[in-house]
Amino acid sequence: MPPRIPLRAHQAIPPPAVRFRLRLQRRYASTSPSAPEIYDVVCVGGGPAGLSLLAGLKASPITNGLKVALIEGQDLQRNRLQKDANLDSFSNRCSSLTPASVKNLQEIGAWRHANTSRIQPYQEMQVWDGVSDARISFDWDTARSLGPRKPTQPTTIAYMIENVNTVSALLGRLEELGGVDIFSSTKVDSIELGKDTEQLDLSSWPVLSLSNGRSLAARLLVGADGANSPVRTFAGIPSRGFDYSRHGVVATLKLSGPGWGGPDHKIAYQRFLPSGPMAMLPMPGNFATLVWSTTPERAAKLKSLSSTDFVAMVNAGFRLSPTDLEYLHTLPSGQEEEVAWREQHTPVNERSIPVRVADVQAGTVASFPLRMRHADTYTGERVALVGDAAHTIHPLAGQGLNQGQGDAAALVRTISHAVETGQDIGSTLALESYNSARYAENNAMLGVCDKLHRLYSVESGPIVGLRSLGLRAVDAMGPLKGFFMNRAAGGA
Amino acid sequence: MRLSSTTSSSAEEPSKSTVDPTEVSHFNALASSWWDPVGPSRLLHLMNPLRHNFISRCRSASPSASPTSNLRYLDIGCGGGIFAESAARLPHTASVTAIDPTPEVLKIAEAHKRRDPTLAAPGKLTYINTSIEDLSQPRMLEEGYDVVSLFEVLEHVNAPGPFLEHIVPHVKPGGWLVLSTIARTWTSWIVTNVMAEDVLGIVPKGTHDWGKYVNEAELRNWFYGKPGWGEMKTMGVIYVPGFGWKEVTGSEGWGNYFFAVRRVE
Numbered sequence: 001m002p003p004r005i006p007l008r009a010h011q012a013i014p015p016p017a018v019r020f021r022l023r024l025q026r027r028y029a030s031t032s033p034s035a036p037e038i039y040d041v042v043c044v045g046g047g048p049a050g051l052s053l054l055a056g057l058k059a060s061p062i063t064n065g066l067k068v069a070l071i072e073g074q075d076l077q078r079n080r081l082q083k084d085a086n087l088d089s090f091s092n093r094c095s096s097l098t099p100a101s102v103k104n105l106q107e108i109g110a111w112r113h114a115n116t117s118r119i120q121p122y123q124e125m126q127v128w129d130g131v132s133d134a135r136i137s138f139d140w141d142t143a144r145s146l147g148p149r150k151p152t153q154p155t156t157i158a159y160m161i162e163n164v165n166t167v168s169a170l171l172g173r174l175e176e177l178g179g180v181d182i183f184s185s186t187k188v189d190s191i192e193l194g195k196d197t198e199q200l201d202l203s204s205w206p207v208l209s210l211s212n213g214r215s216l217a218a219r220l221l222v223g224a225d226g227a228n229s230p231v232r233t234f235a236g237i238p239s240r241g242f243d244y245s246r247h248g249v250v251a252t253l254k255l256s257g258p259g260w261g262g263p264d265h266k267i268a269y270q271r272f273l274p275s276g277p278m279a280m281l282p283m284p285g286n287f288a289t290l291v292w293s294t295t296p297e298r299a300a301k302l303k304s305l306s307s308t309d310f311v312a313m314v315n316a317g318f319r320l321s322p323t324d325l326e327y328l329h330t331l332p333s334g335q336e337e338e339v340a341w342r343e344q345h346t347p348v349n350e351r352s353i354p355v356r357v358a359d360v361q362a363g364t365v366a367s368f369p370l371r372m373r374h375a376d377t378y379t380g381e382r383v384a385l386v387g388d389a390a391h392t393i394h395p396l397a398g399q400g401l402n403q404g405q406g407d408a409a410a411l412v413r414t415i416s417h418a419v420e421t422g423q424d425i426g427s428t429l430a431l432e433s434y435n436s437a438r439y440a441e442n443n444a445m446l447g448v449c450d451k452l453h454r455l456y457s458v459e460s461g462p463i464v465g466l467r468s469l470g471l472r473a474v475d476a477m478g479p480l481k482g483f484f485m486n487r488a489a490g491g492a
Numbered sequence: 493m494r495l496s497s498t499t500s501s502s503a504e505e506p507s508k509s510t511v512d513p514t515e516v517s518h519f520n521a522l523a524s525s526w527w528d529p530v531g532p533s534r535l536l537h538l539m540n541p542l543r544h545n546f547i548s549r550c551r552s553a554s555p556s557a558s559p560t561s562n563l564r565y566l567d568i569g570c571g572g573g574i575f576a577e578s579a580a581r582l583p584h585t586a587s588v589t590a591i592d593p594t595p596e597v598l599k600i601a602e603a604h605k606r607r608d609p610t611l612a613a614p615g616k617l618t619y620i621n622t623s624i625e626d627l628s629q630p631r632m633l634e635e636g637y638d639v640v641s642l643f644e645v646l647e648h649v650n651a652p653g654p655f656l657e658h659i660v661p662h663v664k665p666g667g668w669l670v671l672s673t674i675a676r677t678w679t680s681w682i683v684t685n686v687m688a689e690d691v692l693g694i695v696p697k698g699t700h701d702w703g704k705y706v707n708e709a710e711l712r713n714w715f716y717g718k719p720g721w722g723e724m725k726t727m728g729v730i731y732v733p734g735f736g737w738k739e740v741t742g743s744e745g746w747g748n749y750f751f752a753v754r755r756v757e
Contacts, residue, residue: 429537
């Protein structure tokens with residue numbers, strides 16, 4: 001019996017990464033039920049990275065002749081934004097899209113399908129140390145390196161957008177372009193290598209058996225199938241990393257006002273606490289989204305609180321000392337009164353922190369474990385990985401979704417060059433440029449975010465002084481800040 | 493001039509092959525690793541996209557219109573099929589005929605072709621184990637090929653002049669002969685024989701015989717003397733370890749170069 005990968009089983013338990021090597025799976029003509037349908041690109045996973053890849057391929061005259069398929073286990077239509085969605089509620093899964101990501105979405109024609117009234121650009125970022133209060137502020141005016149900002153220069157640092165809005169925009173664009181065979185609500189039952197028959201030798205081609213009974217052979221199989229990527233397992237590509245023993249608590253918040261800069265100058269806030277950074281990112285109107293990374297115990301506590309106590313804890317998180325916060329997490333309930341009392345004794349400059357949270361949208365408090373993972377390589381023979389299948393990052397810099405968009409754009413460029421020069425788009429040679437374009441860049445970003453996390457986990461001692469000095473020094477130096485902001489914006 | 497001195501023997505003796513038997517056995521030995529992307533043919537694989545860039549450049553720069561679809565290619569000295577396969581995959585290609593005198597590499601080419609359904613389509617890509625001398629010539633001018641390619645071959649044949657005489661009748665009027673080879677200079681001797689084969693080991697030992705190299709000026713002179721041929725174009729390329737092949741203007745005088753000439757009538 002040749003090795004066979006029952007994919008659904010592997011999603012539940014972490015796979016023994018290198019057990020199933022491509023080479024071991026070679027099989028020969030003997031039990032051929034029917035020949036598989038031949039595709040140029042089969043993308044597994046209909047998240048933002050996979051959809052962006054397909055839209056990019058179909059939007060380009062060079063690659064739109066490729067025969068492509070998308071396989072998504074969930075119902076894609078159910079994950080779409082309602083056309084008449086009102087602005088009184090927002091999803092708790094939001095991302096900060098960099099100008100580079102937005103530019104790519106514009107180029108592939110997807111951005112105009114987004115619901116713009118639900119997108120919030122922000123122009124300023126306030127980051128401070130919860131232990132020493134050292135602070136850095138980012139905006140394009142103070143980050144300039146040479147002369148005053150020209151009116152044509154951007155003022156937007158990034159765009160807050162619900163993931164469902166990004167996905168809906170990409171799906172809208174794909175429908176407009178057509179030419180993608182979409183298998184929605186369809187599972188991949190197994191992936192194995194094709195057969196060597198008299199007519200064709202598909203022994204290097206991944207053949208996917210789908211839950212709808214169909215069988216697809218892929219010239220290039222793209223794994224856009226998330227952190228536990230079955231495609232990565234099939235290709236035998238190990239992924240290394242660790243859990244931070246931290247959870248990210250998310251929630252949609254209603255604030256007491258539009259923010260200190262008014263509706264036209266929105267500010268993102270991030271406070272580094274020893275348990276992890278907490279961030280409040282602006283959404284349209286008086287809304288904001290919370291990403292609070294903290295210990296699993298505290299995350300569980302926060303989720304168990306009443307909405308008034310939860311709101312009090314979020315307000316406290318941006319105002320009170322780490323010691324106060326530690327105590328507040330030990331209380332079974334009654335945080336609201338306790339926070340009110342302690343705030344009277346903690347003077348803060350209200351204009352330097354987010355306006356008070358008034359309410360939390362019901363049902364939006366959730367948490368997820370934080371991990372860092374990086375695949376050893378993004379490509380194998382007839383396999384490429386994009387997005388979370390290739391890398392999972394600490395969310396503190398909001399780069400996860402942007403990295404996936406960068407992957408998709410780079411893979412489109414690689415495929416496009418291969419098509420123009422007659423290369424087999426699934427060959428390792430043709431895919432080399434994708435791996436070299438993305439691996440080092442993603443690895444650097446993963447490293448920086450990981451180091452930042454570790455740096456700010458320290459509560460006392462010389463490191464607190466040094467990191468505060470570093471933050472203040474960067475803040476005082478416009479050109480250096482400009483460099484950091486350009487990196488964050490995805491520029492050169 | 494090496495080339496002009498040999499052209500007198502020309503195409504009158506078609507049975508006398510310009511193929512060097514020691515070259516055939518050398519490439520027989522290399523056959524199995526032809527498609528290994530990190531094997532001995534890696535430099536050829538990396539160069540392949542540049543061949544298409546050069547052909548596109550020639551065809552688009554041409555003052556009179558070239559056909560843009562249903563192109564027919566003849567690839568001479570196709571080896572394991574690196575260029576032939578890629579030409580057959582292009583959307584504007586009608587068919588590719590690829591020939592090589594080395595039987596072992598053609599077996600590799602045939603086996604590799606079966607791995608791609610696009611190439612396996614009838615008539616798309618045809619391999620023939622023959623030398624150019626034994627390939628039947630077109631009876632009418634229109635039966636010639638739009639693109640006749642000769643990549644990294646000229647430096648391996650014994651008598652380039654007679655060899656080219658056999659090739660030119662296969663080019664359709666308006667079509668192109670495109671080739672790449674290495675200039676015969678002291679730099680190319682150091683780079684290809686000493687550095688690539690002996691020091692770095694990135695090219696299999698015994699691949700190159702420097703004495704057989706042909707200079708760009710020699711090719712130009714040869715085609716200046718041929719009525720009905722013109723619009724000559726050149727592109728010099730250098731292999732930079734770690735970066736790949738790079739176009740370097742002027743390097744055609746002393747290194748690897750592409751050369752194209754059009755049959756204008």
